[in-house]
Amino acid sequence: MIEMKEVYKTYSNGVLAVNGINISIHPGEFVYVVGPSGAGKSTFIKMMYREEKPTKGSIIINNMNLAEIKERNVPYLRRSIGVVFQDFKLLEKLTVYENIAFALEVIGEQPKNIKKKVLDVLDLVQLKHKARHFPNELSGGEQQRVSIARSIVNNPAVVIADEPTGNLDPDTSWGIMNIFEEINNRGTTLVMATHNKEIVNTMKKRVIAIEEGQIVRDEARGEYGTYD
Numbered sequence: 002m003i004e005m006k007e008v009y010k011t012y013s014n015g016v017l018a019v020n021g022i023n024i025s026i027h028p029g030e031f032v033y034v035v036g037p038s039g040a041g042k043s044t045f046i047k048m049m050y051r052e053e054k055p056t057k058g059s060i061i062i063n064n065m066n067l068a069e070i071k072e073r074n075v076p077y078l079r080r081s082i083g084v085v086f087q088d089f090k091l092l093e094k095l096t097v098y099e100n101i102a103f104a105l106e107v108i109g110e111q112p113k114n115i116k117k118k119v120l121d122v123l124d125l126v127q128l129k130h131k132a133r134h135f136p137n138e139l140s141g142g143e144q145q146r147v148s149i150a151r152s153i154v155n156n157p158a159v160v161i162a163d164e165p166t167g168n169l170d171p172d173t174s175w176g177i178m179n180i181f182e183e184i185n186n187r188g189t190t191l192v193m194a195t196h197n198k199e200i201v202n203t204m205k206k207r208v209i210a211i212e213e214g215q216i217v218r219d220e221a222r223g224e225y226g227t228y229d
């Protein structure tokens with residue numbers, strides 16, 4: 002369960018990026034976040050994994066209030082939330098296998114469990130055969146699949162993705178969406194900011210539209226709208 006109440010975010014330069022958001026997202030939902038450039042989508046998303054702190058309001062995820070959580074407890078939060086970025090953010094000096102294993106090592110997973118967990122998620126994204134490769138030996142779509150594998154290897158309740166297909170061509174983007182759908186079908190809540198009109202209009206999921214820091218539309222089987 003993700004719940005935001007009266008959430009505001011003003012950056013230190015005075016920009017009001019999120020202007021009074023209230024929302025509930027239930028376990029297992031798949032939610033697209035759309036809106037024009039600069040509307041506050043990334044800020045909204047970043048507050049969900051505590052990359053940014055709200056200036057005001059409460060954000061409850063899995064019974065933790067992110068507005069109050071102490072810095073030292075952020076790693077605990079990150080165990081229950083997987084994050085996927087537009088630019089993948091893989092560690093270039095580590096292999097595919099090591100990138101994913103690292104996500105388990107930092108949270109203290111027992112070494113005996115690591116291999117099976119990593120190979121299981123690599124299987125899900127169909128990249129077992131690339132386990133020993135380095136990120137720069139992979140295509141953009143393959144790198145994004147590794148990054149998705151990394152985001153789910155802890156089996157988080159929630160996966161948050163900020164423009165995950167932004168650097169990918171249409172066919173590759175559809176491959177990525179199929180993986181997200183599979184993850185959602187297994188019960189994981191998914192929140193995804195995107196500019197991909199075709200995907201949003203085809204998938205018929207819940208759509209939240211943000212304009213000027215406010216939710217202007219929240220539809221159960223929504224459409225992308227008229228944004229670029």
Ligand SMILES: Nc1ncnc2c1ncn2[C@@H]1O[C@H](COP(=O)(O)OP(=O)(O)OP(=O)(O)O)[C@@H](O)[C@H]1O
Pocket residue numbers: 012013014016017018036037038039040041042043044045
């Ligand atoms: N770190 C920051 N410091 C100051 N202002 C910021 C910061 N990050 C974003 N902003 C401003 O906050 C507003 C919302 O930005 P945000 O990145 O959340 O929008 P967005 O909807 O994700 O845009 P896009 O679709 O272009 O990624 C914009 O006016 C932006 O310039």
